[in-house]
Amino acid sequence: MSAHSSSADFWPAPSASAPVDAAVAVPGSKSVTNRALVLAALAGGPGRLRRPLRSRDTLLMADAVRALGASVEEGTDSGGAGEFWDVAPAGLRGPATVDVGNAGTVMRFLPPLAALADGPVRFDGDPRSYERPLHGVIDALRALGARIEDDGRGRLPMTVHGRGSLPGGSVEIDASSSSQFVSALLLSAPRFDQGVEVRHTGGTLPSVPHIRMTVDMLRAAGVRVEAPEDGGEADVWRIAPGPLRGRDLVVEPDLSNAQPFLAAALVTGGRVTVRDWPERTTQPGDALRRIFTEMGGSCELGEQGLTFTGGGRIRGLDADLGDVGELTPGIAAVAALADSESVLRGVGHLRLHETDRLAALTKEINGLGGDVTETEDGLRIRPRPLHGGVFHTYDDHRLATAGAVLGLAVEGVEVENIATTGKTMPDFPRLWADMLGGRTAAHGAGPGGERVEERA
Numbered sequence: 001m002s003a004h005s006s007s008a009d010f011w012p013a014p015s016a017s018a019p020v021d022a023a024v025a026v027p028g029s030k031s032v033t034n035r036a037l038v039l040a041a042l043a044g045g046p047g048r049l050r051r052p053l054r055s056r057d058t059l060l061m062a063d064a065v066r067a068l069g070a071s072v073e074e075g076t077d078s079g080g081a082g083e084f085w086d087v088a089p090a091g092l093r094g095p096a097t098v099d100v101g102n103a104g105t106v107m108r109f110l111p112p113l114a115a116l117a118d119g120p121v122r123f124d125g126d127p128r129s130y131e132r133p134l135h136g137v138i139d140a141l142r143a144l145g146a147r148i149e150d151d152g153r154g155r156l157p158m159t160v161h162g163r164g165s166l167p168g169g170s171v172e173i174d175a176s177s178s179s180q181f182v183s184a185l186l187l188s189a190p191r192f193d194q195g196v197e198v199r200h201t202g203g204t205l206p207s208v209p210h211i212r213m214t215v216d217m218l219r220a221a222g223v224r225v226e227a228p229e230d231g232g233e234a235d236v237w238r239i240a241p242g243p244l245r246g247r248d249l250v251v252e253p254d255l256s257n258a259q260p261f262l263a264a265a266l267v268t269g270g271r272v273t274v275r276d277w278p279e280r281t282t283q284p285g286d287a288l289r290r291i292f293t294e295m296g297g298s299c300e301l302g303e304q305g306l307t308f309t310g311g312g313r314i315r316g317l318d319a320d321l322g323d324v325g326e327l328t329p330g331i332a333a334v335a336a337l338a339d340s341e342s343v344l345r346g347v348g349h350l351r352l353h354e355t356d357r358l359a360a361l362t363k364e365i366n367g368l369g370g371d372v373t374e375t376e377d378g379l380r381i382r383p384r385p386l387h388g389g390v391f392h393t394y395d396d397h398r399l400a401t402a403g404a405v406l407g408l409a410v411e412g413v414e415v416e417n418i419a420t421t422g423k424t425m426p427d428f429p430r431l432w433a434d435m436l437g438g439r440t441a442a443h444g445a446g447p448g449g450e451r452v453e454e455r456a
Ligand SMILES: O=C(O)C1=C[C@@H](OP(=O)(O)O)[C@@H](O)[C@H](O)C1
Pocket: 030, 031, 032, 104, 105, 177, 178, 179, 180, 183, 206, 207, 210, 211, 325, 326, 349
């Protein structure tokens, strides 16, 4: 857990006096947007991202691919279809500097691209980025022929000395601390001379759906991929060298950022529709349909999107969340309000995320009167009556949204530095207020008795 944010602002988390009833349009997926930017920068022709996520992590990625020579131009569709980003790839070049902020996707996905540039690329970021593991990417790139200068610890800051091409070939990595090591190597591999064969050799691999997302998006760009899920060898991926197609794609809503809104339906016994929920997706957030149903609600995927209805009672959860680690803070918040104990397993690697999420959740939920203990690979959460207080967020967007969920049910919760949601959802406070306002919309009248329009 890193030091508290210096930002001393506290956001009074609104409590819900009645069940929520609202429809929400959540912004685009961080994981899809940042993969699409990387693939577009490597492509043989122009690409368009429609409804990209515009947040700190994705703006850092857009700036990073610009620094390496691609152009990314923002535009708005006059027909009302929303924002788009046009990406024109160009020869990858150095010298350049990349600010990774605290974005795992930028610090892991960009070094392989930098190895293909024709000059040095310096990587730096937030203090926390120095603590997050990068050795899997650094060691693998060296084994594949890259020259990288770091401080010998396999962490940031570092310089990748690109030579215009990379031999590629076979490599073994231990990606048990982050699936992003695997995704990083696969994304740029079509442009390595020999492509790549990546073999994961360590403990359990986390966030496997995110690797499937990488494979899916590579295939959609015309790349030949062999992956374990197609009957291939377990924990081995092969990418054939070859050109990538520039694509015109619509970015799905971020289903992990839909989590607090769905949680609001569960916690208040209300109903929330998340618009444009994809019928088929590799996003781990899709698992919320199953997880939150198990915790006490029901959901229906229809033309309007996914409607989740809370059942009025929240059950504890005993589950391995290794595949869906980024959902853990939101699940922990709901679990603290349940009527039975929860055991969340398989998420030891969360200690290396934006902050040590297991320590942060334990300390902050307990600070409100909860009873959370850390286990070796997760959390044990025994529900207790909670009281108000400050919920610290450690520059972690998912801590901030977890605090907001708790605040719905507990009077007097103040979330420190709510602006930290800007890492992936800058509009969170407005979307949250709109959702709570939506309750009156469903009843047909606003606070003063006036008619309130249902939002589109
Ligand atoms: O590839 C991706 O887009 C991501 C992979 C996961 O990382 P880890 O495997 O490090 O957990 C996830 O937690 C992160 O939010 C996004």
